[in-house]
Amino acid sequence: MRDITLGQYFPADSIIxxxxxxxxxxxxxxxxxxxxxxxxxxxxxxxxxxxxxIVIASKVSIKMYLKSLKVIIIIVIITSLLNLFYGxxxxxxxxxxxxxxxxxxxxxxxVCVRILxxxxxxxxxxxxxxxxxxxxxxxxxxxxxxxxxxxxHEIAMMMTIALRFVPTLLEETDKIISxxxxxxxxxxxxxxFKRIKALVPVLIPLFVSAFxxxxxxxxxxxxxxxxGGKGRTRMKQLHMATRDYISSMFTLMLIAGVILCNIFx
Numbered sequence: 001m002r003d004i005t006l007g008q009y010f011p012a013d014s015i016i017x018x019x020x021x022x023x024x025x026x027x028x029x030x031x032x033x034x035x036x037x038x039x040x041x042x043x044x045x046x047x048x049x050x051x052x053x054i055v056i057a058s059k060v061s062i063k064m065y066l067k068s069l070k071v072i073i074i075i076v077i078i079t080s081l082l083n084l085f086y087g088x089x090x091x092x093x094x095x096x097x098x099x100x101x102x103x104x105x106x107x108x109x110x111v112c113v114r115i116l117x118x119x120x121x122x123x124x125x126x127x128x129x130x131x132x133x134x135x136x137x138x139x140x141x142x143x144x145x146x147x148x149x150x151x152x153h154e155i156a157m158m159m160t161i162a163l164r165f166v167p168t169l170l171e172e173t174d175k176i177i178s179x180x181x182x183x184x185x186x187x188x189x190x191x192x193f194k195r196i197k198a199l200v201p202v203l204i205p206l207f208v209s210a211f212x213x214x215x216x217x218x219x220x221x222x223x224x225x226x227x228g229g230k231g232r233t234r235m236k237q238l239h240m241a242t243r244d245y246i247s248s249m250f251t252l253m254l255i256a257g258v259i260l261c262n263i264f265x
Contacts, residue, residue, distance in 0.1 A: 014059035021137035043261035080108040
């Protein structure tokens with residue numbers, strides 16, 4: 001539980017922290033799309049090097065990024081192993097019904113690197129952007145949807161609150177598990193069904209705690225006269241700076257570079 005870093009913000013003085021949150025969200029979406037549009041190792045390597053540069057420029061501890069990868073490393077390994085057996089061509093290893101080809105090896109590498117890039121980029125967004133800035137950026141980006149009478153502010157607020165409470169609920173889960181173990185609960189031995197059954201004393205107080213926190217938050221917001229986004233003013237106004245335009249140009253250059261690599265290499 002302590003290794004899950006989703007939703008945590010780490011203040012630092014870096015160029016990534018100072019970027020406009022709207023630029024970071026749009027760039028993240030563009031990076032996700034372009035990551036799945038890499039069709040050779042040149043394009044994939046260009047994306048991977050860009051991700052490494054962003055991680056270094058964020059000035060967030062590498063340990064935090066490694067913790068974010070630790071949670072999904074099993075999924076990455078299983079997905080990569082499965083892709084090994086889905087290639088066509090001359091086999092380089094064959095045993096019973098399993099056949100490994102060079103195409104399968106390339107597919108496994110593609111999948112592994114793509115997932116790692118997506119996790120690192122998503123982590124860099126939450127590590128370098130505060131929940132308040134995320135709320136403002138999401139609300140500004142979704143503002144055109146208000147034409148269709150969609151409550152943009154409420155949606156952005158709910159998404160940000162949910163993201164913000166992920167580490168809080170994980171910490172609460174860790175405390176409940178420690179308390180149950182102190183009372184003699186055994187959650188690590190036995191078969192799968194026994195372990196699932198042992199989680200019931202954890203889930204019930206966790207749900208109760210989550211609803212209590214939600215109720216307390218709602219009461220606090222009402223006491224502060226929160227009435228949604230209508231007529232609401234902002235202490236911090238979002239303005240595009242020179243560095244934001246330069247960052248947008250770098251994103252466009254990356255997209256162009258990946259397209260050129262796919263066509264000519």
